[in-house]
Structure formats: C-alpha cells, structure tokens
Amino acid sequence: MFVLVNLKAYPCDPVEVAEAAAEVAKETGVRIAVAPQAAHLDRVAATGVETWAQHVSPVAHGSHTGSTLAEAAAEAGAVGTLLNHSENRLKLADIDGSVRAAERADLETVVCANNPRQIAAAAALEPDAVAVEPPELIGTGTPVSQADPDIVTDSVEAAASVGDVPVLCGAGISTGEDLEAAGDLGAEGVLLASGVAKADDPKAALEDLVSPLV
Amino acid sequence: MFVLVNLKAYPCDPVEVAEAAAEVAKETGVRIAVAPQAAHLDRVAATGVETWAQHVSPVAHGSHTGSTLAEAAAEAGAVGTLLNHSENRLKLADIDGSVRAAERADLETVVCANNPRQIAAAAALEPDAVAVEPPELIGTGTPVSQADPDIVTDSVEAAASVGDVPVLCGAGISTGEDLEAAGDLGAEGVLLASGVAKADDPKAALEDLVSPLV
Amino acid sequence: MFVLVNLKAYPCDPVEVAEAAAEVAKETGVRIAVAPQAAHLDRVAATGVETWAQHVSPVAHGSHTGSTLAEAAAEAGAVGTLLNHSENRLKLADIDGSVRAAERADLETVVCANNPRQIAAAAALEPDAVAVEPPELIGTGTPVSQADPDIVTDSVEAAASVGDVPVLCGAGISTGEDLEAAGDLGAEGVLLASGVAKADDPKAALEDLVSPLV
Amino acid sequence: MFVLVNLKAYPCDPVEVAEAAAEVAKETGVRIAVAPQAAHLDRVAATGVETWAQHVSPVAHGSHTGSTLAEAAAEAGAVGTLLNHSENRLKLADIDGSVRAAERADLETVVCANNPRQIAAAAALEPDAVAVEPPELIGTGTPVSQADPDIVTDSVEAAASVGDVPVLCGAGISTGEDLEAAGDLGAEGVLLASGVAKADDPKAALEDLVSPLV
Numbered sequence: 001m002f003v004l005v006n007l008k009a010y011p012c013d014p015v016e017v018a019e020a021a022a023e024v025a026k027e028t029g030v031r032i033a034v035a036p037q038a039a040h041l042d043r044v045a046a047t048g049v050e051t052w053a054q055h056v057s058p059v060a061h062g063s064h065t066g067s068t069l070a071e072a073a074a075e076a077g078a079v080g081t082l083l084n085h086s087e088n089r090l091k092l093a094d095i096d097g098s099v100r101a102a103e104r105a106d107l108e109t110v111v112c113a114n115n116p117r118q119i120a121a122a123a124a125l126e127p128d129a130v131a132v133e134p135p136e137l138i139g140t141g142t143p144v145s146q147a148d149p150d151i152v153t154d155s156v157e158a159a160a161s162v163g164d165v166p167v168l169c170g171a172g173i174s175t176g177e178d179l180e181a182a183g184d185l186g187a188e189g190v191l192l193a194s195g196v197a198k199a200d201d202p203k204a205a206l207e208d209l210v211s212p213l214v
Numbered sequence: 215m216f217v218l219v220n221l222k223a224y225p226c227d228p229v230e231v232a233e234a235a236a237e238v239a240k241e242t243g244v245r246i247a248v249a250p251q252a253a254h255l256d257r258v259a260a261t262g263v264e265t266w267a268q269h270v271s272p273v274a275h276g277s278h279t280g281s282t283l284a285e286a287a288a289e290a291g292a293v294g295t296l297l298n299h300s301e302n303r304l305k306l307a308d309i310d311g312s313v314r315a316a317e318r319a320d321l322e323t324v325v326c327a328n329n330p331r332q333i334a335a336a337a338a339l340e341p342d343a344v345a346v347e348p349p350e351l352i353g354t355g356t357p358v359s360q361a362d363p364d365i366v367t368d369s370v371e372a373a374a375s376v377g378d379v380p381v382l383c384g385a386g387i388s389t390g391e392d393l394e395a396a397g398d399l400g401a402e403g404v405l406l407a408s409g410v411a412k413a414d415d416p417k418a419a420l421e422d423l424v425s426p427l428v
Numbered sequence: 429m430f431v432l433v434n435l436k437a438y439p440c441d442p443v444e445v446a447e448a449a450a451e452v453a454k455e456t457g458v459r460i461a462v463a464p465q466a467a468h469l470d471r472v473a474a475t476g477v478e479t480w481a482q483h484v485s486p487v488a489h490g491s492h493t494g495s496t497l498a499e500a501a502a503e504a505g506a507v508g509t510l511l512n513h514s515e516n517r518l519k520l521a522d523i524d525g526s527v528r529a530a531e532r533a534d535l536e537t538v539v540c541a542n543n544p545r546q547i548a549a550a551a552a553l554e555p556d557a558v559a560v561e562p563p564e565l566i567g568t569g570t571p572v573s574q575a576d577p578d579i580v581t582d583s584v585e586a587a588a589s590v591g592d593v594p595v596l597c598g599a600g601i602s603t604g605e606d607l608e609a610a611g612d613l614g615a616e617g618v619l620l621a622s623g624v625a626k627a628d629d630p631k632a633a634l635e636d637l638v639s640p641l642v
Numbered sequence: 643m644f645v646l647v648n649l650k651a652y653p654c655d656p657v658e659v660a661e662a663a664a665e666v667a668k669e670t671g672v673r674i675a676v677a678p679q680a681a682h683l684d685r686v687a688a689t690g691v692e693t694w695a696q697h698v699s700p701v702a703h704g705s706h707t708g709s710t711l712a713e714a715a716a717e718a719g720a721v722g723t724l725l726n727h728s729e730n731r732l733k734l735a736d737i738d739g740s741v742r743a744a745e746r747a748d749l750e751t752v753v754c755a756n757n758p759r760q761i762a763a764a765a766a767l768e769p770d771a772v773a774v775e776p777p778e779l780i781g782t783g784t785p786v787s788q789a790d791p792d793i794v795t796d797s798v799e800a801a802a803s804v805g806d807v808p809v810l811c812g813a814g815i816s817t818g819e820d821l822e823a824a825g826d827l828g829a830e831g832v833l834l835a836s837g838v839a840k841a842d843d844p845k846a847a848l849e850d851l852v853s854p855l856v
Contacts, residue, residue, distance in 0.1 A: 055708030
C-alpha cells in the first residue's frame with residue numbers, strides 16, 4: 001500500500017509532517033509520500049521523505065507565467081504529482097497535457113476522479129495511478145470504504161478494464177482500519193490529508209494508519 | 215454516415231444553412247444535423263432540420279446564471295449536443311456532468327477530443343459518440359483523413375476498446391472525397407463547419423459532401 | 429427604478445413570467461426586463477417584454493463553438509445582457525471583451541460584482557450599469573438593503589467616483605419594501621430572480637414589487 | 643524605477659539570473675526583483691535578490707490542493723507577487739481575492755492588465771502597482787513605449803484617476819533606451835522577461851538596462 005499525504009494549503013508545518021513521514025516510512029518499510037505547496041517542495045524534500053507536487057501545469061518550458069512547470073517541481077525534489085484533485089479540477093485535454101509534462105520530467109502521476117466512469121476516463125490517459133475521491137466525503141472523517149464501498153470496487157474494476165491502472169482510495173481515510181478496508185476493496189494505496197496534516201501528533205497518526213501493514 | 219454541421223459563431227444565416235441541410239437530407243436520405251448558436255436553436259429547428267446544440271452545461275434546473283440548460287436546448291428544438299469542442303474545452307468532471315445532463319433531457323451527445331488517448335477517455339464517459347479533431351487541422355481545409363490518417367484509425371480502435379463508441383471525424387472535412395476517406399478509416403460520421411457554413415452555396419457544398427453516400 | 433428579472437436555469441415557464449412582466453410594465457409604466465436562457469430569448473421577446481441575455485461571450489463572429497455571440501442574442505430579441513454574475517464569474521479581460529461585444533451588438537450591459545471595490549473595477553470597464561450582489565445573500569430572501577445597507581451606499585459611491593455609473597441592487601430582493609429600501613440607498617434598479625421566477629403567481633409578485641413606484 | 647524580471651517557465655538557471663540581479667542591484671542601487679517558479683522561490687531568495695512570486699491564489703489556509711498560498715510564497719522568501727499576467731488571466735473576483743491574500747501575507751502586488759480601461763479596473767482593486775502589457779507586444783522585442791506610447795500615458799492617467807497607483811510598463815522592454823522611454827512616459831518601473839532571462843549574459847543585459855538610471 002502506498003500512503004500519499006496531501007498537505008493542501010493547511011496551516012501545518014510541512015517540515016514537521018515530512019520528518020514524521022520519513023521516520024515512519026523508515027521504521028515500517030511502508031511507502032509514504034508527502035505533497036506540500038510548490039513553494040515548500042525544497043524544504044520537504046530535504047527531510048529525505050518521498051516528495052510529491054500537488055499539481056503540475058500542462059506546459060513545457062516557455063512563456064507560462066504563474067504555471068507550475070513539471071521540471072521545476074522535479075528540480076525542487078518532487079518525484080511525483082497529483083493531478084485533477086477535486087479542489088483543482090482540470091480540463092480533459094489539460095490532464096492529458098499534465099500527465100505528459102510529468103512523464104517528461106520523470107514524475108510519477110496520480111490522477112484523481114470522482115466516480116468509476118471518470119476513473120476509467122482518467123485511466124485511459126495512462127497515468128501511473130488513479131485515485132477515487134467522492135467529493136462529498138472529502139474532509140468528513142467518514143471513509144469512502146465504509147460510506148460507499150461499491151465506488152471503490154467499481155473504480156478498481158473500471159481502471160482494470162482500461163489498462164491495469166492501480167487505484168488509490170481517498171476521502172475520509174484517517175485510521176489503520178480505514179487503510180485496511182481500502183486494501184480489502186482492491187485499492188493499492190490511500191490518499192489522505194487532514195487526518196495526518198491536522199493531527200496534533202502527525203507521527204502517531206501515521207503510525208496508527210500504517211499499523212495494519214507492519 | 216452522420217454529417218454534423220457546426221455553425222460556431224459564424225456570420226452565416228443559420229436558417230439558410232438549415233434549410234439547405236433539410237433539403238439535402240430529404241433528397242438523399244443522408245442524416246444531416248445543424249448546430250447553431252443557442253439563441254438560434256428555435257429558428258433552426260423550425261426548418262425541420264435535425265438540430266443540435268454546440269454545448270450544454272453540466273447543471274440541472276437551479277441557480278445557474280449564464281448556463282446552457284440541456285432542458286432549455288431541448289425545448290428550443292435540439293435533439294443532440296456537441297461537448298468539449300476544442301474551442302470550448304471542459305473539465306473532465308464537467309464533460310461527465312454535461313453528458314448526464316444531456317441524457318436527462320433526451321439529447322444525443324458527441325464528445326470531441328484531440329487524440330486517441332483523449333478519445334478513449336471521452337468514450338469512457340459513455341456519450342453516444344466521440345469526434346476526433348486534431349486542433350492543428352481545424353479550419354485548414356486539410357482533411358485529417360489525409361494529413362494524419364493514423365489518428366483516425368487509432369481513435370476508432372481506442373473508442374472500440376473502451377466500449378464500442380462510434381467515432382466522428384472532424385477537422386478539415388469539406389468535400390465528398392474527404393467524407394469517403396473518413397468512412398474508409400472507420401469513422402461513422404463527420405463533423406464540419408466552415409466548409410458548409412462559409413460556402414457561397416451551402417446546399418451545393420452539402421450535395422457535394424454527401425455525394426459518395428447517394 | 430429598473431427591475432431586471434433573472435430566470436437563471438429555473439424550472440419556471442419563461443413565457444409565463446415574461447407575459448406577467450410585460451403586463452405589469454404596461455400597467456404601471458415601470459421598466460421591467462426578463463433575462464431567460466439563451467435558448468428561450470426568441471419566445472420571451474415574442475411576448476413584447478424587454479428581453480435580456482444572462483451572458484454574452486467576449487468574442488466577435490468567428491470560430492467560437494459553444495459561445496454566446498452578442499449578435500445572436502440581439503437577433504433573438506435581447507436588448508441587454510448581464511455579465512459576471514456571481515454564478516458566472518468572468519476574467520477581468522473577458523468582462524472588458526464582453527462589454528465591448530455587447531456594445532457592438534447594441535446591447536445594454538449590467539456588470540455584477542461582489543463588493544464596492546469590485547464595483548469600482550467593474551464601473552471602470554464602462555458598462556451601462558453595475559449590480560452589487562453579495563454572494564452570501566443570493567437566494568436567501570434577506571435583502572441586501574437590510575442585511576448590509578453600507579455595501580449598497582459604498583457601491584453607489586464607488587461607481588460614482590469612477591464615472592457616474594448607475595448601480596442596481598441584487599440579492600434577496602423580493603418585495604416592494606425591498607425595492608423602496610434599495611432606492612433609498614441610491615440604487616437605480618434591482619436585480620432579482622427567485623422572488624419572481626419561483627413565485628406561485630409571478631404577476632402578483634411583480635405587482636407587489638413595483639407598488640412603491642406607482 | 644523598479645525593474646521586475648519575470649522568469650516565467652523559461653529554461654534559464656534561476657539562480658544565475660538571481661545572482662546577476664543581486665549584483666547589479668547592489669552595484670547600481672537600482673531596485674531589481676526576480677520572479678521565478680514557485681518551486682524555485684527558496685533558492686532564488688537565498689541569493690539575496692528581491693524575490694517575487696509569479697502568482698498567488700485567492701485563498702486562505704485550508705483545503706486548496708494545487709493552489710499557491712500567499713503565506714507559503716512568503717515563507718519561501720517572496721516579498722511580492724505578480725497577478726493577472728496575460729499568460730495567467732484571472733477572474734475579477736479572484737484578482738480582488740489574490741490582492742487581499744497577498745496583503746495578509748505582507749506581499750507587495752503588481753496587477754497586470756491589457757489596456758487603460760483594464761488598468762483603471764485593476765487599480766480600483768487597490769494593489770501596490772499595476773503593469774500595462776499589450777498582449778500583442780509580449781516577447782516581440784518591440785517596446786510598448788515605441789510601438790504604442792499612448793497606451794502607457796493613457797494607463798498612467800487611468801491609474802492616477804482611480805487612486806494614484808503607480809504603473810509599470812511591460813512588453814518588449816530589453817534595453818536601457820526602452821527603460822528610459824518608459825520612464826519618460828510616466829512609468830515608475832518596467833516588467834520584463836526574455837530580454838534578461840534568455841540573455842547569454844543576464845548580468846550584462848541588466849547592466850545595460852539600468853544604465854540610464856546610474
């Protein structure tokens with residue numbers, strides 16, 4: 001299972017969360033990555049944790065003011081990027097363009113989507129993985145694996161039918177139990193945010209989260 | 215073969231093109247539809263031609279100022295709608311939402327896309343058809359079937375692999391020869407615009423276009 | 429006072445509201461306009477009511493699929509257009525472009541904005557009028573003139589400082605009392621929607637609304 | 643005169659340009675700032691040069707994946723931000739929101755716009771400065787001060803009429819002569835990009851640029 005922690009624009013200290021994630025990853029052998037603000041990539045990568053961008057723009061080098069260039073994210077230490085998060089929905093053509101930009105910069109890609117049909121569409125764009133996140137569950141603390149298990153199994157099936165693309169499960173994940181349930185439904189990882197980033201003790205939150213895998 | 219004539223925001227008389235299309239459709243038995251501005255749907259539908267919208271919004275009845283409600287397009291006479299034209303690219307989630315809105319209002323859907331990968335993604339959203347239109351060929355007069363035949367055959371294959379979704383061929387189509395070439399590559403229709411809408415004699419242009427089918 | 433009724437994408441019968449508005453306007457001499465879906469402009473204008481578009485695109489004749497061409501709205505009977513409604517926020521450059529497009533097609537313009545600072549910005553683009561609509565009050569039934577009278581007087585002052593642009597007052601307007609309060613705060617009109625469009629008896633709602641003006 | 647160098651997504655080494663700018667600023671006393679990719683803010687700020695963001699999002703701390711949080715840009719060393727560059731046009735309401743976000747994080751703001759009318763609108767949103775950049779001149783090497791001097795003087799007048807907001811002059815600036823001409827037209831600074839970022843010798847380019855000020 002791959003654990004991807006999205007720091008969004010939270011008021012957390014990105015370095016504190018990154019250090020906690022690096023330690024738990026080292027202690028447990030579980031793959032854990034942290035996705036901070038682009039302006040924080042450098043300092044997060046310096047902790048040694050696997051570092052992801054939250055977004056890259058569908059552009060190559062050139063005249064693109066205010067873009068997030070995949071190459072710049074990679075130079076700052078990112079090895080992967082989220083795309084099309086429900087808080088940052090992209091045009092279909094731009095998801096395609098951003099996945100290609102990420103490939104060019106050797107970044108792994110996880111494309112988010114809302115339902116099995118959109119998961120199939122996202123998978124058709126050939127990212128490294130997709131993540132299903134019903135928007136109505138984001139930040140609720142109710143795990144999708146419990147509120148709507150069919151959406152996870154249907155997404156796994158949809159992604160498999162298009163081309164064997166692994167599925168991450170997002171929305172409402174915070175505990176080891178949630179992670180285990182996601183795995184039982186066929187997910188190969190989890191995407192989470194407030195459960196770790198807003199925890200009083202991010203390290204303890206991560207340890208609990210990955211406990212079923214240890 | 216289905217012939218879909220997109221009037222865009224051209225300075226043509228939409229009723230004149232619609233009447234020409236209605237006559238040619240009647241005389242030849244070929245299915246021909248015309249997609250005018252939303253504000254012209256009523257008068258185009260009144261000619262008896264098959265009438266399409268150029269876009270509908272991913273919304274239901276409600277507080278959506280400036281939207282194009284699928285039900286309103288249908289009431290004005292539309293029986294189908296284009297979506298995600300390269301001049302009107304949509305977010306992935308909104309293409310899904312617009313296809314669902316169109317279904318609710320009994321409108322057929324054709325989702326446009328730029329390349330075989332995006333065609334597969336579009337087909338995964340379960341529209342009635344998809345249309346491949348390489349943006350670099352739009353309005354050039356160079357038919358995609360001649361400039362880049364592989365993009366058509368690859369799109370047909372991509373759409374078939376996802377779920378047997380018919381493919382229309384757009385970009386640069388203007389003559390009967392172009393239409394025939396598109397059909398030979400596996401397209402079940404053509405999407406065209408300036409070749410008819412800007413023709414001195416739209417009826418003659420349509421007659422030439424459909425001549426291989428008669 | 430100018431009364432502009434925005435039908436949004438409501439499930440109301442646009443012709444019924446338009447007929448009611450036409451009658452009340454005739455009976456009372458108050459200027460009342462109705463802004464339906466683009467696809468309904470024709471039939472609304474046929475009632476004889478002053479007809480407005482909810483939006484026009486910042487484009488001229490040309491290759492703009494899915495746009496709302498100002499000229500097409502005008503041909504269908506519109507004599508004015510809303511722009512930048514809070515449900516359809518536009519880029520600054522596109523508001524400028526849409527006001528220019530509307531001028532070209534002889535459409536009056538009302539540019540909406542959220543607060544006095546944005547009202548000044550909107551007024552600087554030289555529309556015929558601006559409308560202040562705090563998004564948090566839209567559809568609440570609480571009139572802005574009561575919930576936040578300062579936002580109206582500050583908007584009137586802001587618009588005047590930029591160039592004598594009249595201000596309409598939106599959000600929460602439904603009764604004659606609301607209209608009167610808006611006028612007392614310096615507004616030269618009201619923008620309303622659900623109060624008329626969702627009324628059981630649109631004519632009675634309009635009669636009540638304009639009663640202080642008769 | 644303030645010299646603001648926008649590195650866009652150019653393939654230049656941001657640290658090399660930053661070091662050159664820091665040296666020229668120190669040697670000449672001219673105020674020079676560099677605006678790199680968000681992911682490069684840290685390393686550019688480490689050179690000691692005045693560092694600007696190319697954009698910040700209209701958001702506060704919270705659930706905003708893929709945003710550029712003003713506070714994160716400030717923590718990485720930015721002291722100012724461009725907004726609404728013609729390559730990154732924003733909604734009117736979002737320019738307002740981004741200027742407010744920047745103020746909250748103690749970032750100076752320069753809002754770009756295309757023409758005197760939009761300059762007045764941008765100035766009404768109360769940024770620290772505005773920049774006029776006719777899109778048709780960007781990257782051409784033809785300075786706006788030469789191609790269209792009226793647009794600069796009209797912008798200076800428009801910004802002054804709204805509230806004494808200083809105007810920077812962008813588009814086509816690369817030499818000391820261009821900078822001097824901009825100053826003669828009333829500009830209090832210049833916004834430039836390729837002239838420095840793509841120069842073989844960025845330091846020599848900057849030295850030539852600021853030579854009239856020394």
